[in-house]
Amino acid sequence: MTHDGFAAAVSDAATMIDRSVRLTRRNADTLFVSILLPLLMMALFVYVFGGAIETGTQYINYLVPGILLLTTGYGASNTAMAVADDMTSGMIDRLRSLPIRSFAVLAGHVTASVARNSVATAIVVLASLAMGFRPSAGLVEWLAAIGLLLLYVLALSWLAAGLGVIAKSVESASTLSFFMLFMPYLSSAFVQPETMPRWLRPISEHQPITPVIETVRSFLTGSPMGNSGWIALAWCGGLLIASFTLATVLFRRRARR
C-alpha cells in the first residue's frame, strides 16, 4: 500500500476516471439533453433560418463546424456542474482526506468530459451527414480536424473544471459556464463576421472560437484557412495551460480553507 510515485498517481487517476464515467452513465438524461440541444439548433438553422443566410455555399456545410463547437460548450457546462457538485458535497472532504493526489480528482472529471464530448460530437456529425452535410475532407483532413477539436475540448474541459472549483453551488457553476454556451453565437459559427455590425466584428474575429471554427471548416469543407490554423493552435494551447494551472491551483486553495 504505497501512495507515492508515478504508478500510484496513475492508479488514482484511473480510479477517478472510472468513477466519473460511471456517474456520467447514471446521469444519462443530462448527456442526452446536451446532445439534443445542438441537434435542435442545427435543425433550426438548416431548415428555418438557413435559407435567409448568405454564406456563398450550401448553408449546412458552413454551419456544421460551428454546431460542433456549440456541442462542446454544452458538454463543458456539464463538466463545470459535475465538478461543482463534488466540491459542494461532502464527497470532496472524503477524497481529500485520502492519501491521493488532488490532481486525480480533476483528472477524472476532465477525462470523462473529453469522452462525453467525443461521443456527443460524433453523434452530431452523424446527424449532420443525415441532414445533408457533404464534407470534402479526406482522411488526413478528418484526423487534423478531430485532433484540433480534441485539443479544444481538453482545454475547454480544464476551463470548465476550474469554473466548477470556483463556483459556490451547482447552479452558479451553470451560470458561470453560460459564456461558453454564448460565445459561439458571437463567432463565425452561424453567420460570416463581415455581416455583423462594425462594433461587433472585432469581437467576433478575435475571440478564440472563430479561428477554431475557421480551421475545422477549412479542413472539412476546403474553405480558405488563412492563418487561422496557427491562431487556433495558439489559443487552444494557451487556454489549456492557463486553465490547467488555474484549476489545479484553485482546487488546492479552495480545498484548504
Place this chain on the structure above:
Amino acid sequence: MIVEATNLRKSYGRTEVLGGVDLAVREGEVVALLGPNGAGKTTIVRILTTLTRPDAGRATIAGYDVVREPTKVRGVISLTGQYAAVDDNQTGRENLVLVGRLMHLGRQAARQRAGELLDRFGLNNAMNHRVKTYSGGMRRRLDLAMSLIGDPQVIFLDEPTTGLDPASRLTMWEAIAELVRDGTTILLTTQYLEEADRLADRIVLLDKGRITAAGTADALKAQIGGQRIELYFAEQTDAIKAVDVLGGVADGTLVNLPSDGTAAHLHAVLDELRSQGLQPVRVSSHRPTLDDVFLTLTA
C-alpha cells in the same frame, strides 16, 4: 500521544473560531469533543484531518505534522464528516470499492473488504442500490464503513449520529462501540451528552473555540458537587430572579443549582426564595448529569 495539538487558532475574517486549543489523545483512547453549535468542533476535526490549515499552533497525528506532511497523515487517519461523504449515484458497494481502490488495496482485495464491511454494517441487502435511495441511518453507516476500509490508526467522527432517529442512533452507537472494543483510537464530536458519556473514555468540553473543561465523565460530574436541585417556576422571569438570588443556572422556567444533598440546604434555599416572594411550583433533586456539567461549565 497519537494525536497531539497545541495552541490551535483559527479565525474566519474577524471571527475567532478557535482561540488556542490544546488536545492530546493516547493510542487506543476514545475522546469526545462535546460542544454546542458553532463551538468549533468541526474546525478542530478539519484541521486534524488536514482539510483546513490552522492560523497558528501545531498538530501531529502519529508523529506526522498535519500542515507539513498531509499525505502521511492521510495515510493513517480516516474521517467520517458531519455530512455523509458518499456518492449518491453510485451503489453502496461501488462507493466502498472506490475508496478501497484509492487506498491501493488492489481490485480483488478492495472488493473483498467492501463485502466484509457491507456485512458488518448490515448493508448487504442494499449494496447494489444507489445510495440516493438509502435512509439517513444507512448513509451514515456506509459513510463509516468507507472510513474503515484502510484500517486507519485514528478515526475522526464528526457528529456521527446528528439527525438520526433513536433506532438508527442505537445501531450507530453499537457500530462505534465495536470499534472501541477493537482498540481503535477515536476522536468524536457530539452535541449529545449521553453519546459522549456512553462512547468516550474522556470528554473535552468545547465552547466558543475554547476548551472549558476536560476529564472522564465521572470527574466532570464530581466537579460540580454531589447533588443538583431543580426548581420549576411558573414564569421564566421568576426563574431569572431566582438565579440572581441563589446562583446556579436558568433554562427556561427551570433553575438548576448545586447542593450537598442535605435537607437543611433545601430548606435554606426555599426560605431564601420565600423571602424574595418567589415560589417554585415543583422541586426535585438528582445526581448530576452531563447536562448539568454542560450548563454549569459553559454558561
